[in-house]
Amino acid sequence: MxxxxxxxxxxxxxxxxxxxxxxxxxxxxxxxxxxxxxxxxxxxxxxxxxxxxxxSARRGVIHSFTIVHRPPTPSFDDDAPYVVALIDLDEGYRMMMNVVGDDRASSAIGRRVRVVFEERAPGRKVPQAMLEAAP
Ligand SMILES: [Zn+2]
Missing domain, CATH: 2.20.28 (Rubrerythrin, domain 2)
Incomplete structure (x- = not known):
């Protein structure tokens, strides 16, 4: 799916x-x-x-997050466990995104992220977050 x-x-x-x-x-x-x-x-x-x-410069910080182990629909089964986070962008607004990448389990409040794009259908993309290197 x-x-x-x-x-x-x-x-x-x-x-x-x-x-x-x-x-x-x-x-x-x-x-x-x-x-x-x-x-x-x-x-x-x-x-x-x-x-x-x-x-946007596409940089921000994790305000809060949760880890989803049981996706609400089968379309996200392959991603579980996955991270849903509130991201405070540097320009002063907040977005909800998934934190993606092999190190997503290292998500923590205050961690810096950058926004990347996930292609959901040909040419159709949604923003997602990836952790910046730990300081
Ligand atoms: Zn106004």
């Missing part, structure tokens, strides 16, 4: 198209400066509609 592929909406199509090109985008409000993820039509802080897309 294959893993789910994102279904873009009007608000997220630009974001997913960038992911397919291995670029990670986030939004900043042109009125109040608030940074947000996931993509939305308006600012969650001031409700303005002056949102700007910016490229």
């Amino acid at each position: 294959s893993k789910p592929v994102p279904v873009p909406t009007t608000d997220t199509a630009h974001y997913w198209q960038a992911c397919d090109g291995e670029e990670l985008l986030y939004q900043r409000c042109g009125d109040c400066g608030h940074v947000q993820f996931y993509p939305r039509r308006s600012c969650v802080s001031c409700h303005g509609a002056n949102m700007t897309w910016l490229p």
Whole structure:
């Protein structure tokens, strides 16, 4: 069974198209400066509609994580045990991603990660995190 592929909406199509090109985008409000993820039509802080897309440097830190031993669907059986983490990106927004890579069991709060992309279907990619080398 294959893993789910994102279904873009009007608000997220630009974001997913960038992911397919291995670029990670986030939004900043042109009125109040608030940074947000996931993509939305308006600012969650001031409700303005002056949102700007910016490229992320794709670096961050693990805020929290859990290790999944029993996947909710068979499509993730081959990955188990796998890591689901909240990642605080350096630009000031938070994303939920899997930590991938052979060393994923070394995930820890505070560990630095970089964002990579996993191809879920031909040309369709989702962001994932990989641990940076331990200091
Ligand atoms: Zn705002």
